[in-house]
Amino acid sequence: MQQSAKPSMSWLLKYLKPVRGRLLLLLILLLASTGAQLVNPQIVQRFIDTAAANGIVSSLLVLAGIYLVFAVLNQILTVAISYLGNDVSWRATNQLRGDLLKHCLRLDMRFHNLKTPGEMIERIDGDVTNMSNFFAMFIIKVIGSFVLLAGILGYMFTINWPIASVMTLFTLASIGAMVFIRNLGVTSSKDERGASAALFGLIEERIAGIEDVQANGNVPYVMNRFYRSMRNVFLKGRKAWMLRVIPWNTTVVLFAIAVTAVLMLGVHYFLTDQISLGTLFLIYQYTQMLNDPIEQLGDQVQEFQKAKSGMLRSQELLASRTEIMEGTQTALPDGALGLEFDHVHFSYNPDKPVLHDITFTVRPGERLGIIGRTGSGKSSLSRVLLRLYNINSGTVRVGGIDIRDLKLEALYRRVGMVTQDVQLFDGTLRDNLTLFDGSISDDYILGTTERLGLKQWIDSQPEGLDTHLKAGGASLSAGEAQLFALTRVFLTQPSLVILDEPSSRLDAATEAMLQSAVDQLMQNCTGIVIAHRLSTLEQVDHIMVLGDGRILEFGEREVLAKDPTSHYAQLLITGREEDLA
Ligand SMILES: Nc1ncnc2c1ncn2[C@@H]1O[C@H](COP(=O)(O)OP(=O)(O)OP(=O)(O)O)[C@@H](O)[C@H]1O
Numbered sequence: 202m203q204q205s206a207k208p209s210m211s212w213l214l215k216y217l218k219p220v221r222g223r224l225l226l227l228l229i230l231l232l233a234s235t236g237a238q239l240v241n242p243q244i245v246q247r248f249i250d251t252a253a254a255n256g257i258v259s260s261l262l263v264l265a266g267i268y269l270v271f272a273v274l275n276q277i278l279t280v281a282i283s284y285l286g287n288d289v290s291w292r293a294t295n296q297l298r299g300d301l302l303k304h305c306l307r308l309d310m311r312f313h314n315l316k317t318p319g320e321m322i323e324r325i326d327g328d329v330t331n332m333s334n335f336f337a338m339f340i341i342k343v344i345g346s347f348v349l350l351a352g353i354l355g356y357m358f359t360i361n362w363p364i365a366s367v368m369t370l371f372t373l374a375s376i377g378a379m380v381f382i383r384n385l386g387v388t389s390s391k392d393e394r395g396a397s398a399a400l401f402g403l404i405e406e407r408i409a410g411i412e413d414v415q416a417n418g419n420v421p422y423v424m425n426r427f428y429r430s431m432r433n434v435f436l437k438g439r440k441a442w443m444l445r446v447i448p449w450n451t452t453v454v455l456f457a458i459a460v461t462a463v464l465m466l467g468v469h470y471f472l473t474d475q476i477s478l479g480t481l482f483l484i485y486q487y488t489q490m491l492n493d494p495i496e497q498l499g500d501q502v503q504e505f506q507k508a509k510s511g512m513l514r515s516q517e518l519l520a521s522r523t524e525i526m527e528g529t530q531t532a533l534p535d536g537a538l539g540l541e542f543d544h545v546h547f548s549y550n551p552d553k554p555v556l557h558d559i560t561f562t563v564r565p566g567e568r569l570g571i572i573g574r575t576g577s578g579k580s581s582l583s584r585v586l587l588r589l590y591n592i593n594s595g596t597v598r599v600g601g602i603d604i605r606d607l608k609l610e611a612l613y614r615r616v617g618m619v620t621q622d623v624q625l626f627d628g629t630l631r632d633n634l635t636l637f638d639g640s641i642s643d644d645y646i647l648g649t650t651e652r653l654g655l656k657q658w659i660d661s662q663p664e665g666l667d668t669h670l671k672a673g674g675a676s677l678s679a680g681e682a683q684l685f686a687l688t689r690v691f692l693t694q695p696s697l698v699i700l701d702e703p704s705s706r707l708d709a710a711t712e713a714m715l716q717s718a719v720d721q722l723m724q725n726c727t728g729i730v731i732a733h734r735l736s737t738l739e740q741v742d743h744i745m746v747l748g749d750g751r752i753l754e755f756g757e758r759e760v761l762a763k764d765p766t767s768h769y770a771q772l773l774i775t776g777r778e779e780d781l782a
Pocket residue numbers: 314549550555573574575576577578579580581582782
């Protein structure tokens with residue numbers, strides 16, 4: 202995985218573009234609401250002055266009615282703004298969540314090996330949720346606050362300029378302070394997000410391994426780690442929050458000073474008969490109202506810090522590049538595909554080579570059985586063939602074409618793999634067999650399973666193809682899961698298949714069914730079988746013995762069987778199946 206691109210905030214505009222119409226409407230509503238807020242104190246001012254001058258009751262009633270209309274209108278506008286704001290925020294952030302998930306699904310295994318699923322959930326959802334307010338309300342609220350401030354101050358200058366000057370001074374000081382310290386909490390907010398992602402990673406990992414945790418009596422240790430991780434989130438969160446609220450606290454202090462000054466001046470002007478009682482009320486009301494947009498700006502500065510930390514993390518993620526570069530070729534030869542490894546070297550980490558100078562050829566339609574002790578590199582061989590990792594040097598060719606020159610989709614369309622670790626998704630049996638590809642008909646699925654000898658198994662499921670399976674595979678036995686995985690691959694009609702056989706405890710009937718399914722599967726394609734049973738090896742043409750990432754033996758099965766010095770012949774003589782694993 203490589204990093205690229207310097208973080209910048211302009212990329213966010215891309216997500217706001219599709220919702221620009223709604224944003225405009227939001228802005229219009231906000232301006233209308235600001236207008237309504239500005240009008241109300243003026244109505245009250247008139248009301249007080251009319252009442253103080255013993256004005257007629259009907260005028261007072263009209264003024265009260267207008268006040269009510271504006272108050273209700275303002276409330277309706279507030280609800281509409283909140284609704285639209287959330288709508289915009291969900292639309293924009295869902296798009297970003299989608300992009301992050303798509304990006305993560307394309308990142309290579311070296312990246313995913315270092316991350317837990319829980320951590321990834323936090324990055325794809327948690328970080329983006331932190332930005333959601335920013336998307337919807339930041340620009341709108343900042344603009345709205347400035348418009349309201351300008352309206353209040355502008356109007357105040359027409360009434361009493363010394364008081365208006367004090368209010369302006371306070372406003373400028375508050376905004377200046379906020380701008381100056383706006384980035385104070387960004388780094389610690391980022392740390393807080395990191396700690397939270399680690400906590401989710403820990404929970405997910407321990408719950409995924411619940412069997413081992415319970416069976417080994419590890420719950421107290423897990424809880425200990427959990428509390429330590431939570432404490433870390435708490436400490437990081439507290440620090441981030443304290444730094445984020447400093448701008449807000451600053452404005453509270455400044456506001457208290459401003460209100461005192463304005464009220465003292467207002468009372469002075471009232472006592473010297475320079476302003477009416479209604480105007481004094483208006484001044485008081487507007488001073489109070491000044492607090493709202495400034496507090497709003499303070500909130501937005503806090504939100505900005507949270508959003509910026511989320512943005513930086515999301516951008517980092519989007520900037521990470523997969524090491525698996527696609528080729529351009531889309532066409533592989535028709536029919537079964539041959540396979541060639543040509544002086545292939547591979548390692549997960551630079552300091553520990555896993556495959557050394559692997560060279561072999563499997564011709565189209567042939568079957569190769571791979572055996573070797575645990576850790577000898579059998580699975581790694583299939584991983585590099587499927588381009589889950591890049592090899593260090595050498596060439597792997599499928600159908601005569603270097604797999605690096607192929608588009609990944611072209612490779613995956615023709616090469617299938619059945620692993621021992623079958624992943625089930627939350628959905629019906631049909632969804633799981635077709636991997637949610639709705640274009641595969643039930644007739645085709647049932648026809649295929651019939652040919653594989655698996656129909657009986659599907660029929661035994663309570664609702665056939667509509668049977669609901671639970672994610673994770675808890676609802677299937679190991680043998681059933683293996684049958685299932687075979688069917689899944691067979692439906693894609695592969696031309697080269699890699700089969701990591703179950704080493705497991707299948708009963709004789711299931712094993713026979715599995716064997717006949719494998720034979721069917723391999724009739725029209727080339728097969729690589731990581732063999733765990735001697736009986737499987739009877740079906741293959743060639744045998745490769747791996748040891749410490751090197752080919753110890755490679756040859757035709759029948760030739761090796763007749764050579765008493767070969768590993769394979771030794772296995773046949775001793776019958777030590779455990780040596781296969
Ligand atoms: N993701 C990984 N990161 C680092 N090293 C790994 C990784 N996966 C496997 N290895 C190492 O690579 C070597 C070969 O592993 P591999 O899984 O290919 O063996 P295997 O022959 O398939 O073993 P088994 O039969 O037990 O599945 C081992 O030493 C293993 O520790």
